[in-house]
Structure formats: C-alpha cells, structure tokens
Amino acid sequence: MGRYGQFIWTYQLIFSISTLVRLTAFAKPLDVTFVNNAVQKGAVCLDGSPAAYYFSPGFGSGVNNWVVHMEGGGWCSNEEDCIERKSNFRGSSKDSVQMSFSGILGSSQSSNPDFYNWNKVKVRYCDGSSFTGDIEAVDPAKRVFFRGSRVWFAVVDELLAKGMNKAQNALLSGCSAGGLASILHCDKFRDLLPATTKVKCFSDAGYFINAKDVSGVERIKAFFEDVVVTHGSAKNLPASCTARLPPSLCFFPQYVVQTMRTPLFVLNAAYDAWQIKNILAPSSSDSGSAWKKCKLDIKACSSAQSQTLEGFRTEFLNAVSVLRNSPSAGLFIDSCHAHCQSGRQAVWLGHGSTMVQNTAIGKAVGDWFFDRKATKLIDNCSYPCNPTCHDVADES
Template sequence: MGSHNPAIWMYLFIFALSTALLSLAVVAKALDVTFVANAVQKGAVCLDGSPAAYYFSPGFGSGVNNWVVHMEGGGWCSNEEDCVERKSNFRGSSKDSGQMSFSGILGSSQQSNPGFYNWNKVKVRYCDGSSFTGDIEAVDPAKHVFYRGSRIWFAIVDELLAKGMNKAQNALLSGCSAGGLASILHCDKFRDLLPSTTKVKCFSDAGFFINAKDISGVERIKAFFEDVVVTHGSAKNLPASCTARLPPSLCFFPQYVVQTLRTPLFVLNAAYDAWQIKNILAPSSSDSSGAWRKCKLDIKACSSAQSQTIQGFRAEFLNAVSGLQSSPSAGLFIDSCHAHCQSGRQAVWLDSGSTIVDNNPIGKAVADWFYDRTASKLIDNCSYPCNPSCHDVADDS
C-alpha cells in the first residue's frame, strides 16, 4: 500500500526534479580565472607579458584525488609580425580573461560525464602561440613580445601540484587543437612530474596535425611549423625521444612523436578535420582562384575532383595514426565527420544525439579506455557523409 501513497510519489518527483536542477546548476556554474602566483617574476607570461592563467573546478566525492588538465587551442604565431598582432587579443594575452563554464569532458554532471564528472578540472589559458613549447629569455624592447609558452606550462603544473595534484590517484592531460597537440608534446613530461603511483594518461582532441602537402604540392604546414619552432625557441622543449632522431620541426608533428611515447595516449580526431582541410590541404595561399573556397567550408559543396582529393587526405590521415592501432595502450576515436574539436561540447561528447562510432559515444569510449575497460580503437571505415551522428563543428577550443 505504501508504494502507492501519492505523498511519497510527490516527494520522489520533487527530489528527482531538484537533483536534476542541481546537476544543471553545477554544469552551468561560471568560473573566475586564476592567475599563477608570481607568474611575472617566473617569466611564465603570455605574448604580451600578462601572467599565466587557468580556470579551476575542484573535485568532489570519489574524485577529489583525480585530475583532468585541459589545454585551450587557438593556432600558432610563426614569426614576429604574427606574434605582435596576436599579443593584442585574447590569444596572446590573459588580461581580459572573463568567466568560463565547463562542459563536455570538463562537465560536472554524472549523467553527461560519468567518467570524469567529479574530478578536479582545469582549463589552461592558451596565450603563447607555440602549444606551450617556447622559451626565449631575451625580449625585444621595441616589440615587447615574450616567447615563454614552456614556462607557462611548467608554472601552471607546479601550482596544481601544490594544490593537491601531487597526491593524484588518476590524472589525464588533455587539450583541443593546438592544446591537443600540446597534450601529445608534453605527455611524457606530465607523467614524469607526477608520483610514480599515479595512473597517468593523455588525451588529444583535434591535435593530430599531419605532415601533408597542400593542393599545389607544397609542404606548407611543414615550413610553417618550422617557423613556429624557430620563432619561439621550441626545439629544446620538444620530446627528446623524437629530436634525437629527427629535425625539431618534424617533432611538432604527432605522427613522429607518438612512435616513442611512453605514456598511454587517446586520439580523438575527425578524419576530415575542418581546420586541417582548410589550412593544411587547401590554404588560401595555394588557392588564388578561390576554387576551394566553398568546398573546404562544406564538403558537400565539393566537385568530384575535389572530393577525390579530400578522400586522399583522409587516407593520409588514417595512415599517420595507423601506428597507434597496434599499440596496446593507445585509444582511438576517428569519425568520418567534418569537424574540429569534439570533446568540449556536451551534445557531441555524451548525449542522446552525440557522435558515435560502432554505437559508442565519445565520452564513453574515452572513459572505457582510461579505466582499462576496453581498448577503444574506434574508426569509421566509410567516407563522408556516412555517419549520420556527426556534428559538423568548426571549433570548440
């Protein structure tokens, strides 16, 4: 009789509703920026000399000793002129860092992020233009540009260790786009800075940039990355296991770094990465006639010849990540979407309509891999637009 009591049902309904609203409130909570203590004195500064910064949401419950450190994306500056321009906006400065809300892999709702919802969550502000690899002491008094990305990264990690990450049971270094590249380049360093007892893994979202020729046959991205490395003095901060074998500029490409990576890595990437198609395959500098202008923004608008070229680029990408398929510790989620950065949006990460491969949403695949429940090597074996669950997103860094 008691189970049919209307008062009890009303209580349960109100409890469920209040729990759901509380969950939404946690997800939507706006966080203030945290500036690294004594960052300027340490030289851990953005291009414009403003201090290193990050956003922090403390862990709770069973997640108090678990950490996910996520690095923002936002491209690179490859010469002094570009870096001078960049320091005048939020990509090169922390001065105007407003509030931020977390979602996706940084979300705090158990239902929408069961693998990491109650972990300590950090989003690192990206303001150096080198994927946190630069470190040049000298500063031109006229241009007043600081190339200190590596110092930013170490200063933030040091502060997080002091905040309790030195007691971490589990830790995940992640990032999107240029931050996703940084999660690969700094992966083993992150492992080495944490206790030997900590379970440490790395996660790269849209950070697997490949060394490919553009539509005119020019190795433009290779030359661009070489300029980034030289401008920022990055060579000494790239993985030594790679630079011992190859020129430093090649060690800015994940395909050469992952061959000797010691720490488990999960790569999430669209096979038709929107940024790579637009900037590596068909950059405007190689398309003076504008023939690729519509195609690279919308694959459905491509001619048959352009589609064939794009399919070739997908094949190149799959070949570049093929080494990870045979690695027992690696995870892969390669969808046939035209997207860039898929872990920060709840609708894509883990939701009723999120992107799936082999019936696995991204959030579940990454959590299953981290907790060693399954190897999670998921690859769409079909060409665009074969996956109806795709969310074609341009950027969510």
C-alpha cells in the same frame, strides 16, 4: 603578415571568441586564476601578462583525480604575427572572461560519468607555440615574450601544490593546438606526477599531419618550422623524437607518438575542418578560390575535390596507424567534418552525440582510461556516412 598566416589568425579568432563567451547549463561560470608570481617566474603570455587557468575543484570520489585541459587557438610563426596576436586574448590573459565547463570538463554525472567529479582545469593558451617556447631575451621596443613552456610548467607546478601531487588518476588533455600540446608534453606530465598515479593523455583534434597542400607545397611543414624557430621550441620538444629527427618534424604527432611512453587517446575527425582549410587547401594555394565553398561544406565539393579529400583522409589514417598497433593507445576517428569534439556536451556524450560503432566519444574515452576495454574505433567509410556527426569547428 602573409596571406597564410592572416587566414589562420582570422579563423582562430572567430572560433576562439565563440569559445570564450559560450556558457552552458551544466556548471556555473568560473573566474580565471592567475598563477602566483608568474611574472617573476617569467611564465607569461606573449604580451607579458601572467599565466592563467580556470579551476573547478573535485568532490566525492573524484577529489584526488585531475583533468588538465589545454585551450586551442593556432600558432604565430614569426615575430610580426606574434606581435599582432599579443593584442588579443590569444596572446594575453588580461581580459580573460568567465568560462563554464562542458563535455569532458562537465560536472553532470549523467552526461560525464567518468570525469564529472574530478578536479578540472582549463589552461589559458596565450603563447602561440602549443606551450613549447622559451626565449629569455625580450626586445624592449617590441615587448613580445616567447615563454610558452614556462607557462605550462608554472601552471602544472601550482596544480601540484594544490593537491595534484597526491593524484590517483590524471588525464592531460587539450583541443586543437592544445591537443597537440597534450602530445608534446605527455611524457613530461607523467614524469612530474607520482609513480603511483595512473597518468594518460588525450588529444582532441590535435593530430596535425605532415601533408602537402593541393598545389603540392609542403606549407604546413614550413609553417611549423617557423613556429619552432620563432619561439625557440626545439629544446622543449620530446627528446625521444628530436634525438632522431629535425625539431620541426617533432611538432607533428605522427613522429612523436612512435616513441611516447605514456598511453595516448586520439580523438579526431578524418575530415578535420581546420586541417582541410589550412593544411590541404590554404587560401594561399587556392588563388582562384576553387576550394572556398568546398572547405566550408564538403557536400559542395566537386567530384575531383572529393577524390582529393578521400586521399587526405587516407593520408591521415596512415599517419595515425602507428597507434592502431599500440596496446595502450585509444582511437576515435569519425568520418565527420569537424574540429574539436570533446568540449560540447551534445557531441561528447548524451542523446544524439557523435558515435562510432555505436559508442559515444565520452564512453570510449572513459572505457580506455579505466581499461574497461580496448578502444580503437574508426569509421571505415566516407563522408557523410556517419549520421551522428556534428559538424563543429571549435577550438576550446
């Protein structure tokens, strides 16, 4: 495994472990649910274990409403990396632990008033392709399965049979690689639900941009191209994008959202912690480790590095600008050094939660979903201008 891939794998492993073991006071821990006949359907993780998800049933007025949230956890871009990944919980569902929901999946009316009593689902991410891969052939010696797309469809099919086929409202969401998946699968999700269902999509920290790194190399572009080739993802990326552009570019949200039909809300830190570490200043492009401290703490950056970060922020805002002019889109772009902000109650909604223009994330998303007001909130200032920021780097 190359240094770039190793750094990404180590980073995602650390924060994925914290996600899986974290329990909250807002809901009792949930056991994992394995998709019925998943193995027979070929809907399996990298190691061949069955597709899985966590489920908390809706109640009261939310019994016919659904939030389907996809976990994050990076990607594997070649067979060697995927073989290594299948040996841990990011490539397998075998050792899935109990999980408690919080933030957008929380069950407290006071801390999640718009979605607290909905049917809530968290889809286990164990394929390394943002649920896009589908290759039938399996090397009997290596036993690695590239079936992310089948996993996604199998989970959604089972949820439809559980009552989502009668949904009044449905929100497809995700964080990090799952946030990217919520964009890539958004229109498919819309098409699988009844025409009468109000369907929207929500991406948290999934708006990865096509940018050069500090050495001038298009490293993330090459990395995503390898992901698409390794997993056979091209046929499962949005056709409205691949009809215009090479498939590898259609792994970048900035090109997909131009032709999306379904309303999308993007929550992202302008100084996204993962993107700074892995797109802007990956270790493979920082041989002298000049960026090591800066990547972990922006306050430790030199003046030159701070200027580079400002340039990256500008590039990110340009990449998301197409959504500013979309009447159906929602935006919450804060000037925080964070990654994934919807899964923690302290950040989502409540006393001390992250705010832009005096509006908390949970309030902004609810206002947008229910069309209470147009919601395009962007911090127009540089880090650390927003005193409500929580510098979190989660991949829930």
